[in-house]
Amino acid sequence: METWDAITARRATKEYDTRPLADTDLERILEAARRAPSSSNNQRWDFVLIRNRGQLERISKVWPGAAHIANAAAAVGLVAPFSDDLRLTASINYDLGQAAMSMMIAAADLGIGSRTASVQDYALAAEVLRLPDDRRLTWLLGLGYPGDRPLKPIKNPARKPLEEIVHHDRW
Amino acid sequence: METWDAITARRATKEYDTRPLADTDLERILEAARRAPSSSNNQRWDFVLIRNRGQLERISKVWPGAAHIANAAAAVGLVAPFSDDLRLTASINYDLGQAAMSMMIAAADLGIGSRTASVQDYALAAEVLRLPDDRRLTWLLGLGYPGDRPLKPIKNPARKPLEEIVHHDRW
Numbered sequence: 001m002e003t004w005d006a007i008t009a010r011r012a013t014k015e016y017d018t019r020p021l022a023d024t025d026l027e028r029i030l031e032a033a034r035r036a037p038s039s040s041n042n043q044r045w046d047f048v049l050i051r052n053r054g055q056l057e058r059i060s061k062v063w064p065g066a067a068h069i070a071n072a073a074a075a076v077g078l079v080a081p082f083s084d085d086l087r088l089t090a091s092i093n094y095d096l097g098q099a100a101m102s103m104m105i106a107a108a109d110l111g112i113g114s115r116t117a118s119v120q121d122y123a124l125a126a127e128v129l130r131l132p133d134d135r136r137l138t139w140l141l142g143l144g145y146p147g148d149r150p151l152k153p154i155k156n157p158a159r160k161p162l163e164e165i166v167h168h169d170r171w
Numbered sequence: 172m173e174t175w176d177a178i179t180a181r182r183a184t185k186e187y188d189t190r191p192l193a194d195t196d197l198e199r200i201l202e203a204a205r206r207a208p209s210s211s212n213n214q215r216w217d218f219v220l221i222r223n224r225g226q227l228e229r230i231s232k233v234w235p236g237a238a239h240i241a242n243a244a245a246a247v248g249l250v251a252p253f254s255d256d257l258r259l260t261a262s263i264n265y266d267l268g269q270a271a272m273s274m275m276i277a278a279a280d281l282g283i284g285s286r287t288a289s290v291q292d293y294a295l296a297a298e299v300l301r302l303p304d305d306r307r308l309t310w311l312l313g314l315g316y317p318g319d320r321p322l323k324p325i326k327n328p329a330r331k332p333l334e335e336i337v338h339h340d341r342w
Contacts, residue, residue, distance in 0.1 A: 001173070002172070002174065003172050003280035007206065008206065034331070035178065043336070045336065048340070051339075089261050090264040092261075093260070093261040093268065094264040094265070094271070097266060098275075099268075100268070100272075106175070129342055157206050158212065160205070162201060162205055166201050166218050166219075167250075167300075168220055169220070
């Protein structure tokens with residue numbers, strides 16, 4: 001698919017159909033994450049690919065807004081070192097956002113929908129995924145073919161108009 | 172360009188040639204940012220498109236690692252509300268990372284290179300961009316045609332191998 005079509009077809013998908021995802025497609029999505037840029041190329045990330053239905057159901061309890069993960073074809077847990085330093089937190093999460101968006105666009109290119117979920121119950125997440133003490137499940141990405149309608153380029157996305165958010169040379 | 176080619180051709184570009192960027196290309200890159208997902212679709216972002224050479228030079232002083240911005244064809248300043256709350260900071264920066272990656276892939280699709288710079292001197296950034304008190308220049312994205320060689324898909328990116336960063340169902 002053309003890049004612009006993938007960028008404009010991506011939308012947050014929380015209803016998934018039951019078709020499983022091909023191993024090669026999942027590998028491509030994870031490869032897109034691997035290639036994302038990061039601060040000083042530090043790659044402070046690990047990705048837990050969750051396909052086991054029991055694991056998907058368990059991990060969907062980490063936040064009320066993560067319920068859709070239980071029905072996803074697969075999920076990617078974005079795991080990173082935890083820090084209580086504000087600047088480091090900003091940097092790690094900016095990098096994770098880049099990796100997530102790379103996965104979402106790669107997925108859209110394959111007709112696969114995606115949606116991020118926050119994590120609130122870090123202890124449960126650590127237990128379900130058996131994470132080391134120094135790592136935290138920071139975000140979850142649900143993946144699957146959309147249950148409602150196939151992805152196709154969206155003409156008018158629900159966003160503020162460009163004129164409202166873009167400034168020229170200064171605010 | 173095919174999506175996968177754009178994803179794999181993107182690389183951090185810090186040397187730019189002198190060709191200016193077309194207005195339509197810059198608009199497409201900003202449109203990619205506008206379409207990025209964000210927490211509850213809150214769109215806690217503004218984008219300052221900097222093309223004025225004096226402004227590019229001034230804004231390049233906000234961090235030693237931002238020097239390449241002075242020679243970029245253009246830059247996008249990612250502006251967001253500042254918070255000293257750790258969870259909010261994580262969320263805002265995850266969203267900004269998604270918007271940035273969307274711009275970088277849209278740029279790569281057009282043969283345009285990009286590279287993020289951190290910001291350290293927030294006061295200088297606020298002065299140069301005349302930001303409101305409740306906003307902060309959080310990241311800078313330099314844009315331009317690469318000065319060294321055109322973008323093309325990279326076979327072996329300098330990244331940890333997939334096996335090292337991907338876990339299956341649990342750590």
